[in-house]
Amino acid sequence: MLPELSREEILRYSRHLLVPEVGLNGQRKLKGSSALIIGSGGLGSPVALYLAAAGVGHIGLVDYDVVEESNLQRQIVHGTGMVGRLKVDSARTRLLDLNPAIQVDAFNESFTSANAMRIAEPFDIIIDGTDNFPTRYLTNDLCVLTDKPNVYGAIHRFEGQASVFYAREGPCYRCLFPEPPPPGLVPSCAEAGVLGILPGTIGTIQATEAIKFLLGIGSSLSGRLLLYDALDMSFEYVKLKKNPECKVCGAHPEVTALIDYNEFCGVPGLEHEEGPEGREWDITARELSAQLKRGKPLRLIDVREPHELAISHIKGAENIPLGELAGALSKLDPSQEIVLFCKKGSRSRRGLELLASAGFKNVKNLRGGINAWAMEVDRSLPIY
């Protein structure tokens, strides 16, 4: 039995009720439906706002993070007054202000193999708005194993991808990408930056696909991958087919239960930017400052991209972008102490691994990058 609409709801959704493909019954379907949104960030923001506005009766939000200033350029469900608050609480407050008649469940936790089944169980559809590969594979496998549609979206700088992965009728994410890229090869938004509007475009497409699925109208992106390029303002589609040898949805699946996705993706944990703490090759900003003041001879190498130097730089540092480091090894003296840094320590950690594998033994990584330097040593520098 579909739930009835109240007088207030009939007025609120009148523009939907006028569309024959939605109509009164369609709106009642939306009221009786549920959607779980993984991630309350760039993609999750527009998805959550539009699903709430559209009257999806039960929305779940999963995110472990808190709202930061640097989120607000694109994560439009959050406001300045919510900086420091849990993202799921901030988003829930905004959604209930937008539509008090819906139920919003906030899950302030990492989405993991241990809790994914429990969290996802009551929901009709899952929307992948995460920012890292382990959670994307987890979301995919969960959807295949529980026969739920996975509305996929992913972004990078000016480009986005969207699809619907529903193994019952078409390919899954693993059919397209059987394995993740090697860690570090595809930079995250925090490293590479992203056009703030981009997740709005892709997230809105995800919301559209979710609403269409819940209403049972139109033709979905299942079996097609949408490729959007904001710089060219181009939308292209490529065809996707089910991979008969897919390890999770193929004829002879190897993955029959959720696995350890961090291990599968070769990452130590969720994609945090900070370098690993306590490693012997780490140096703190204060230690580095003290060494420089003592006149210790060391070579300070900034592995960020050249355009980032306009935001902040450390005096005396030379710029060798990470992508050019391998080609610059012959210019470095293995006997000299080298300190690498980037924005927050992630790229320089990869630079350090590259130097270490080339036989350099006297290399350090500035823990927390130039942002830590800006917090602990030179407060005149901005943090970004």
Added chain:
Amino acid sequence: MPSLKIPTPLRSYVNGQAEVLVRGATAGAALEDMLAQYPAFRPHLCKEDGSPRAFVNLFRNGINIRDLQGLDTPLGPEDILNLIPAIAGG
């Protein structure tokens, strides 16, 4: 000459270009030609046996070469190849 479209996450390996013109009668030959032009890209894109890594897909005119003849998929002068990697940003 067929063209190979390169998405932004991988452009740093091809001097920032969005498109590379490639020679070759098959998808595999075209890929080899591109890698000969940009050898530093090879270890990131290919496994030791020369085949593309599983996080990258190569499409000819919108169809995955896995669903055609793989690296032996024939290529005409007007064909467009798309290199599509997994991206994770959200």
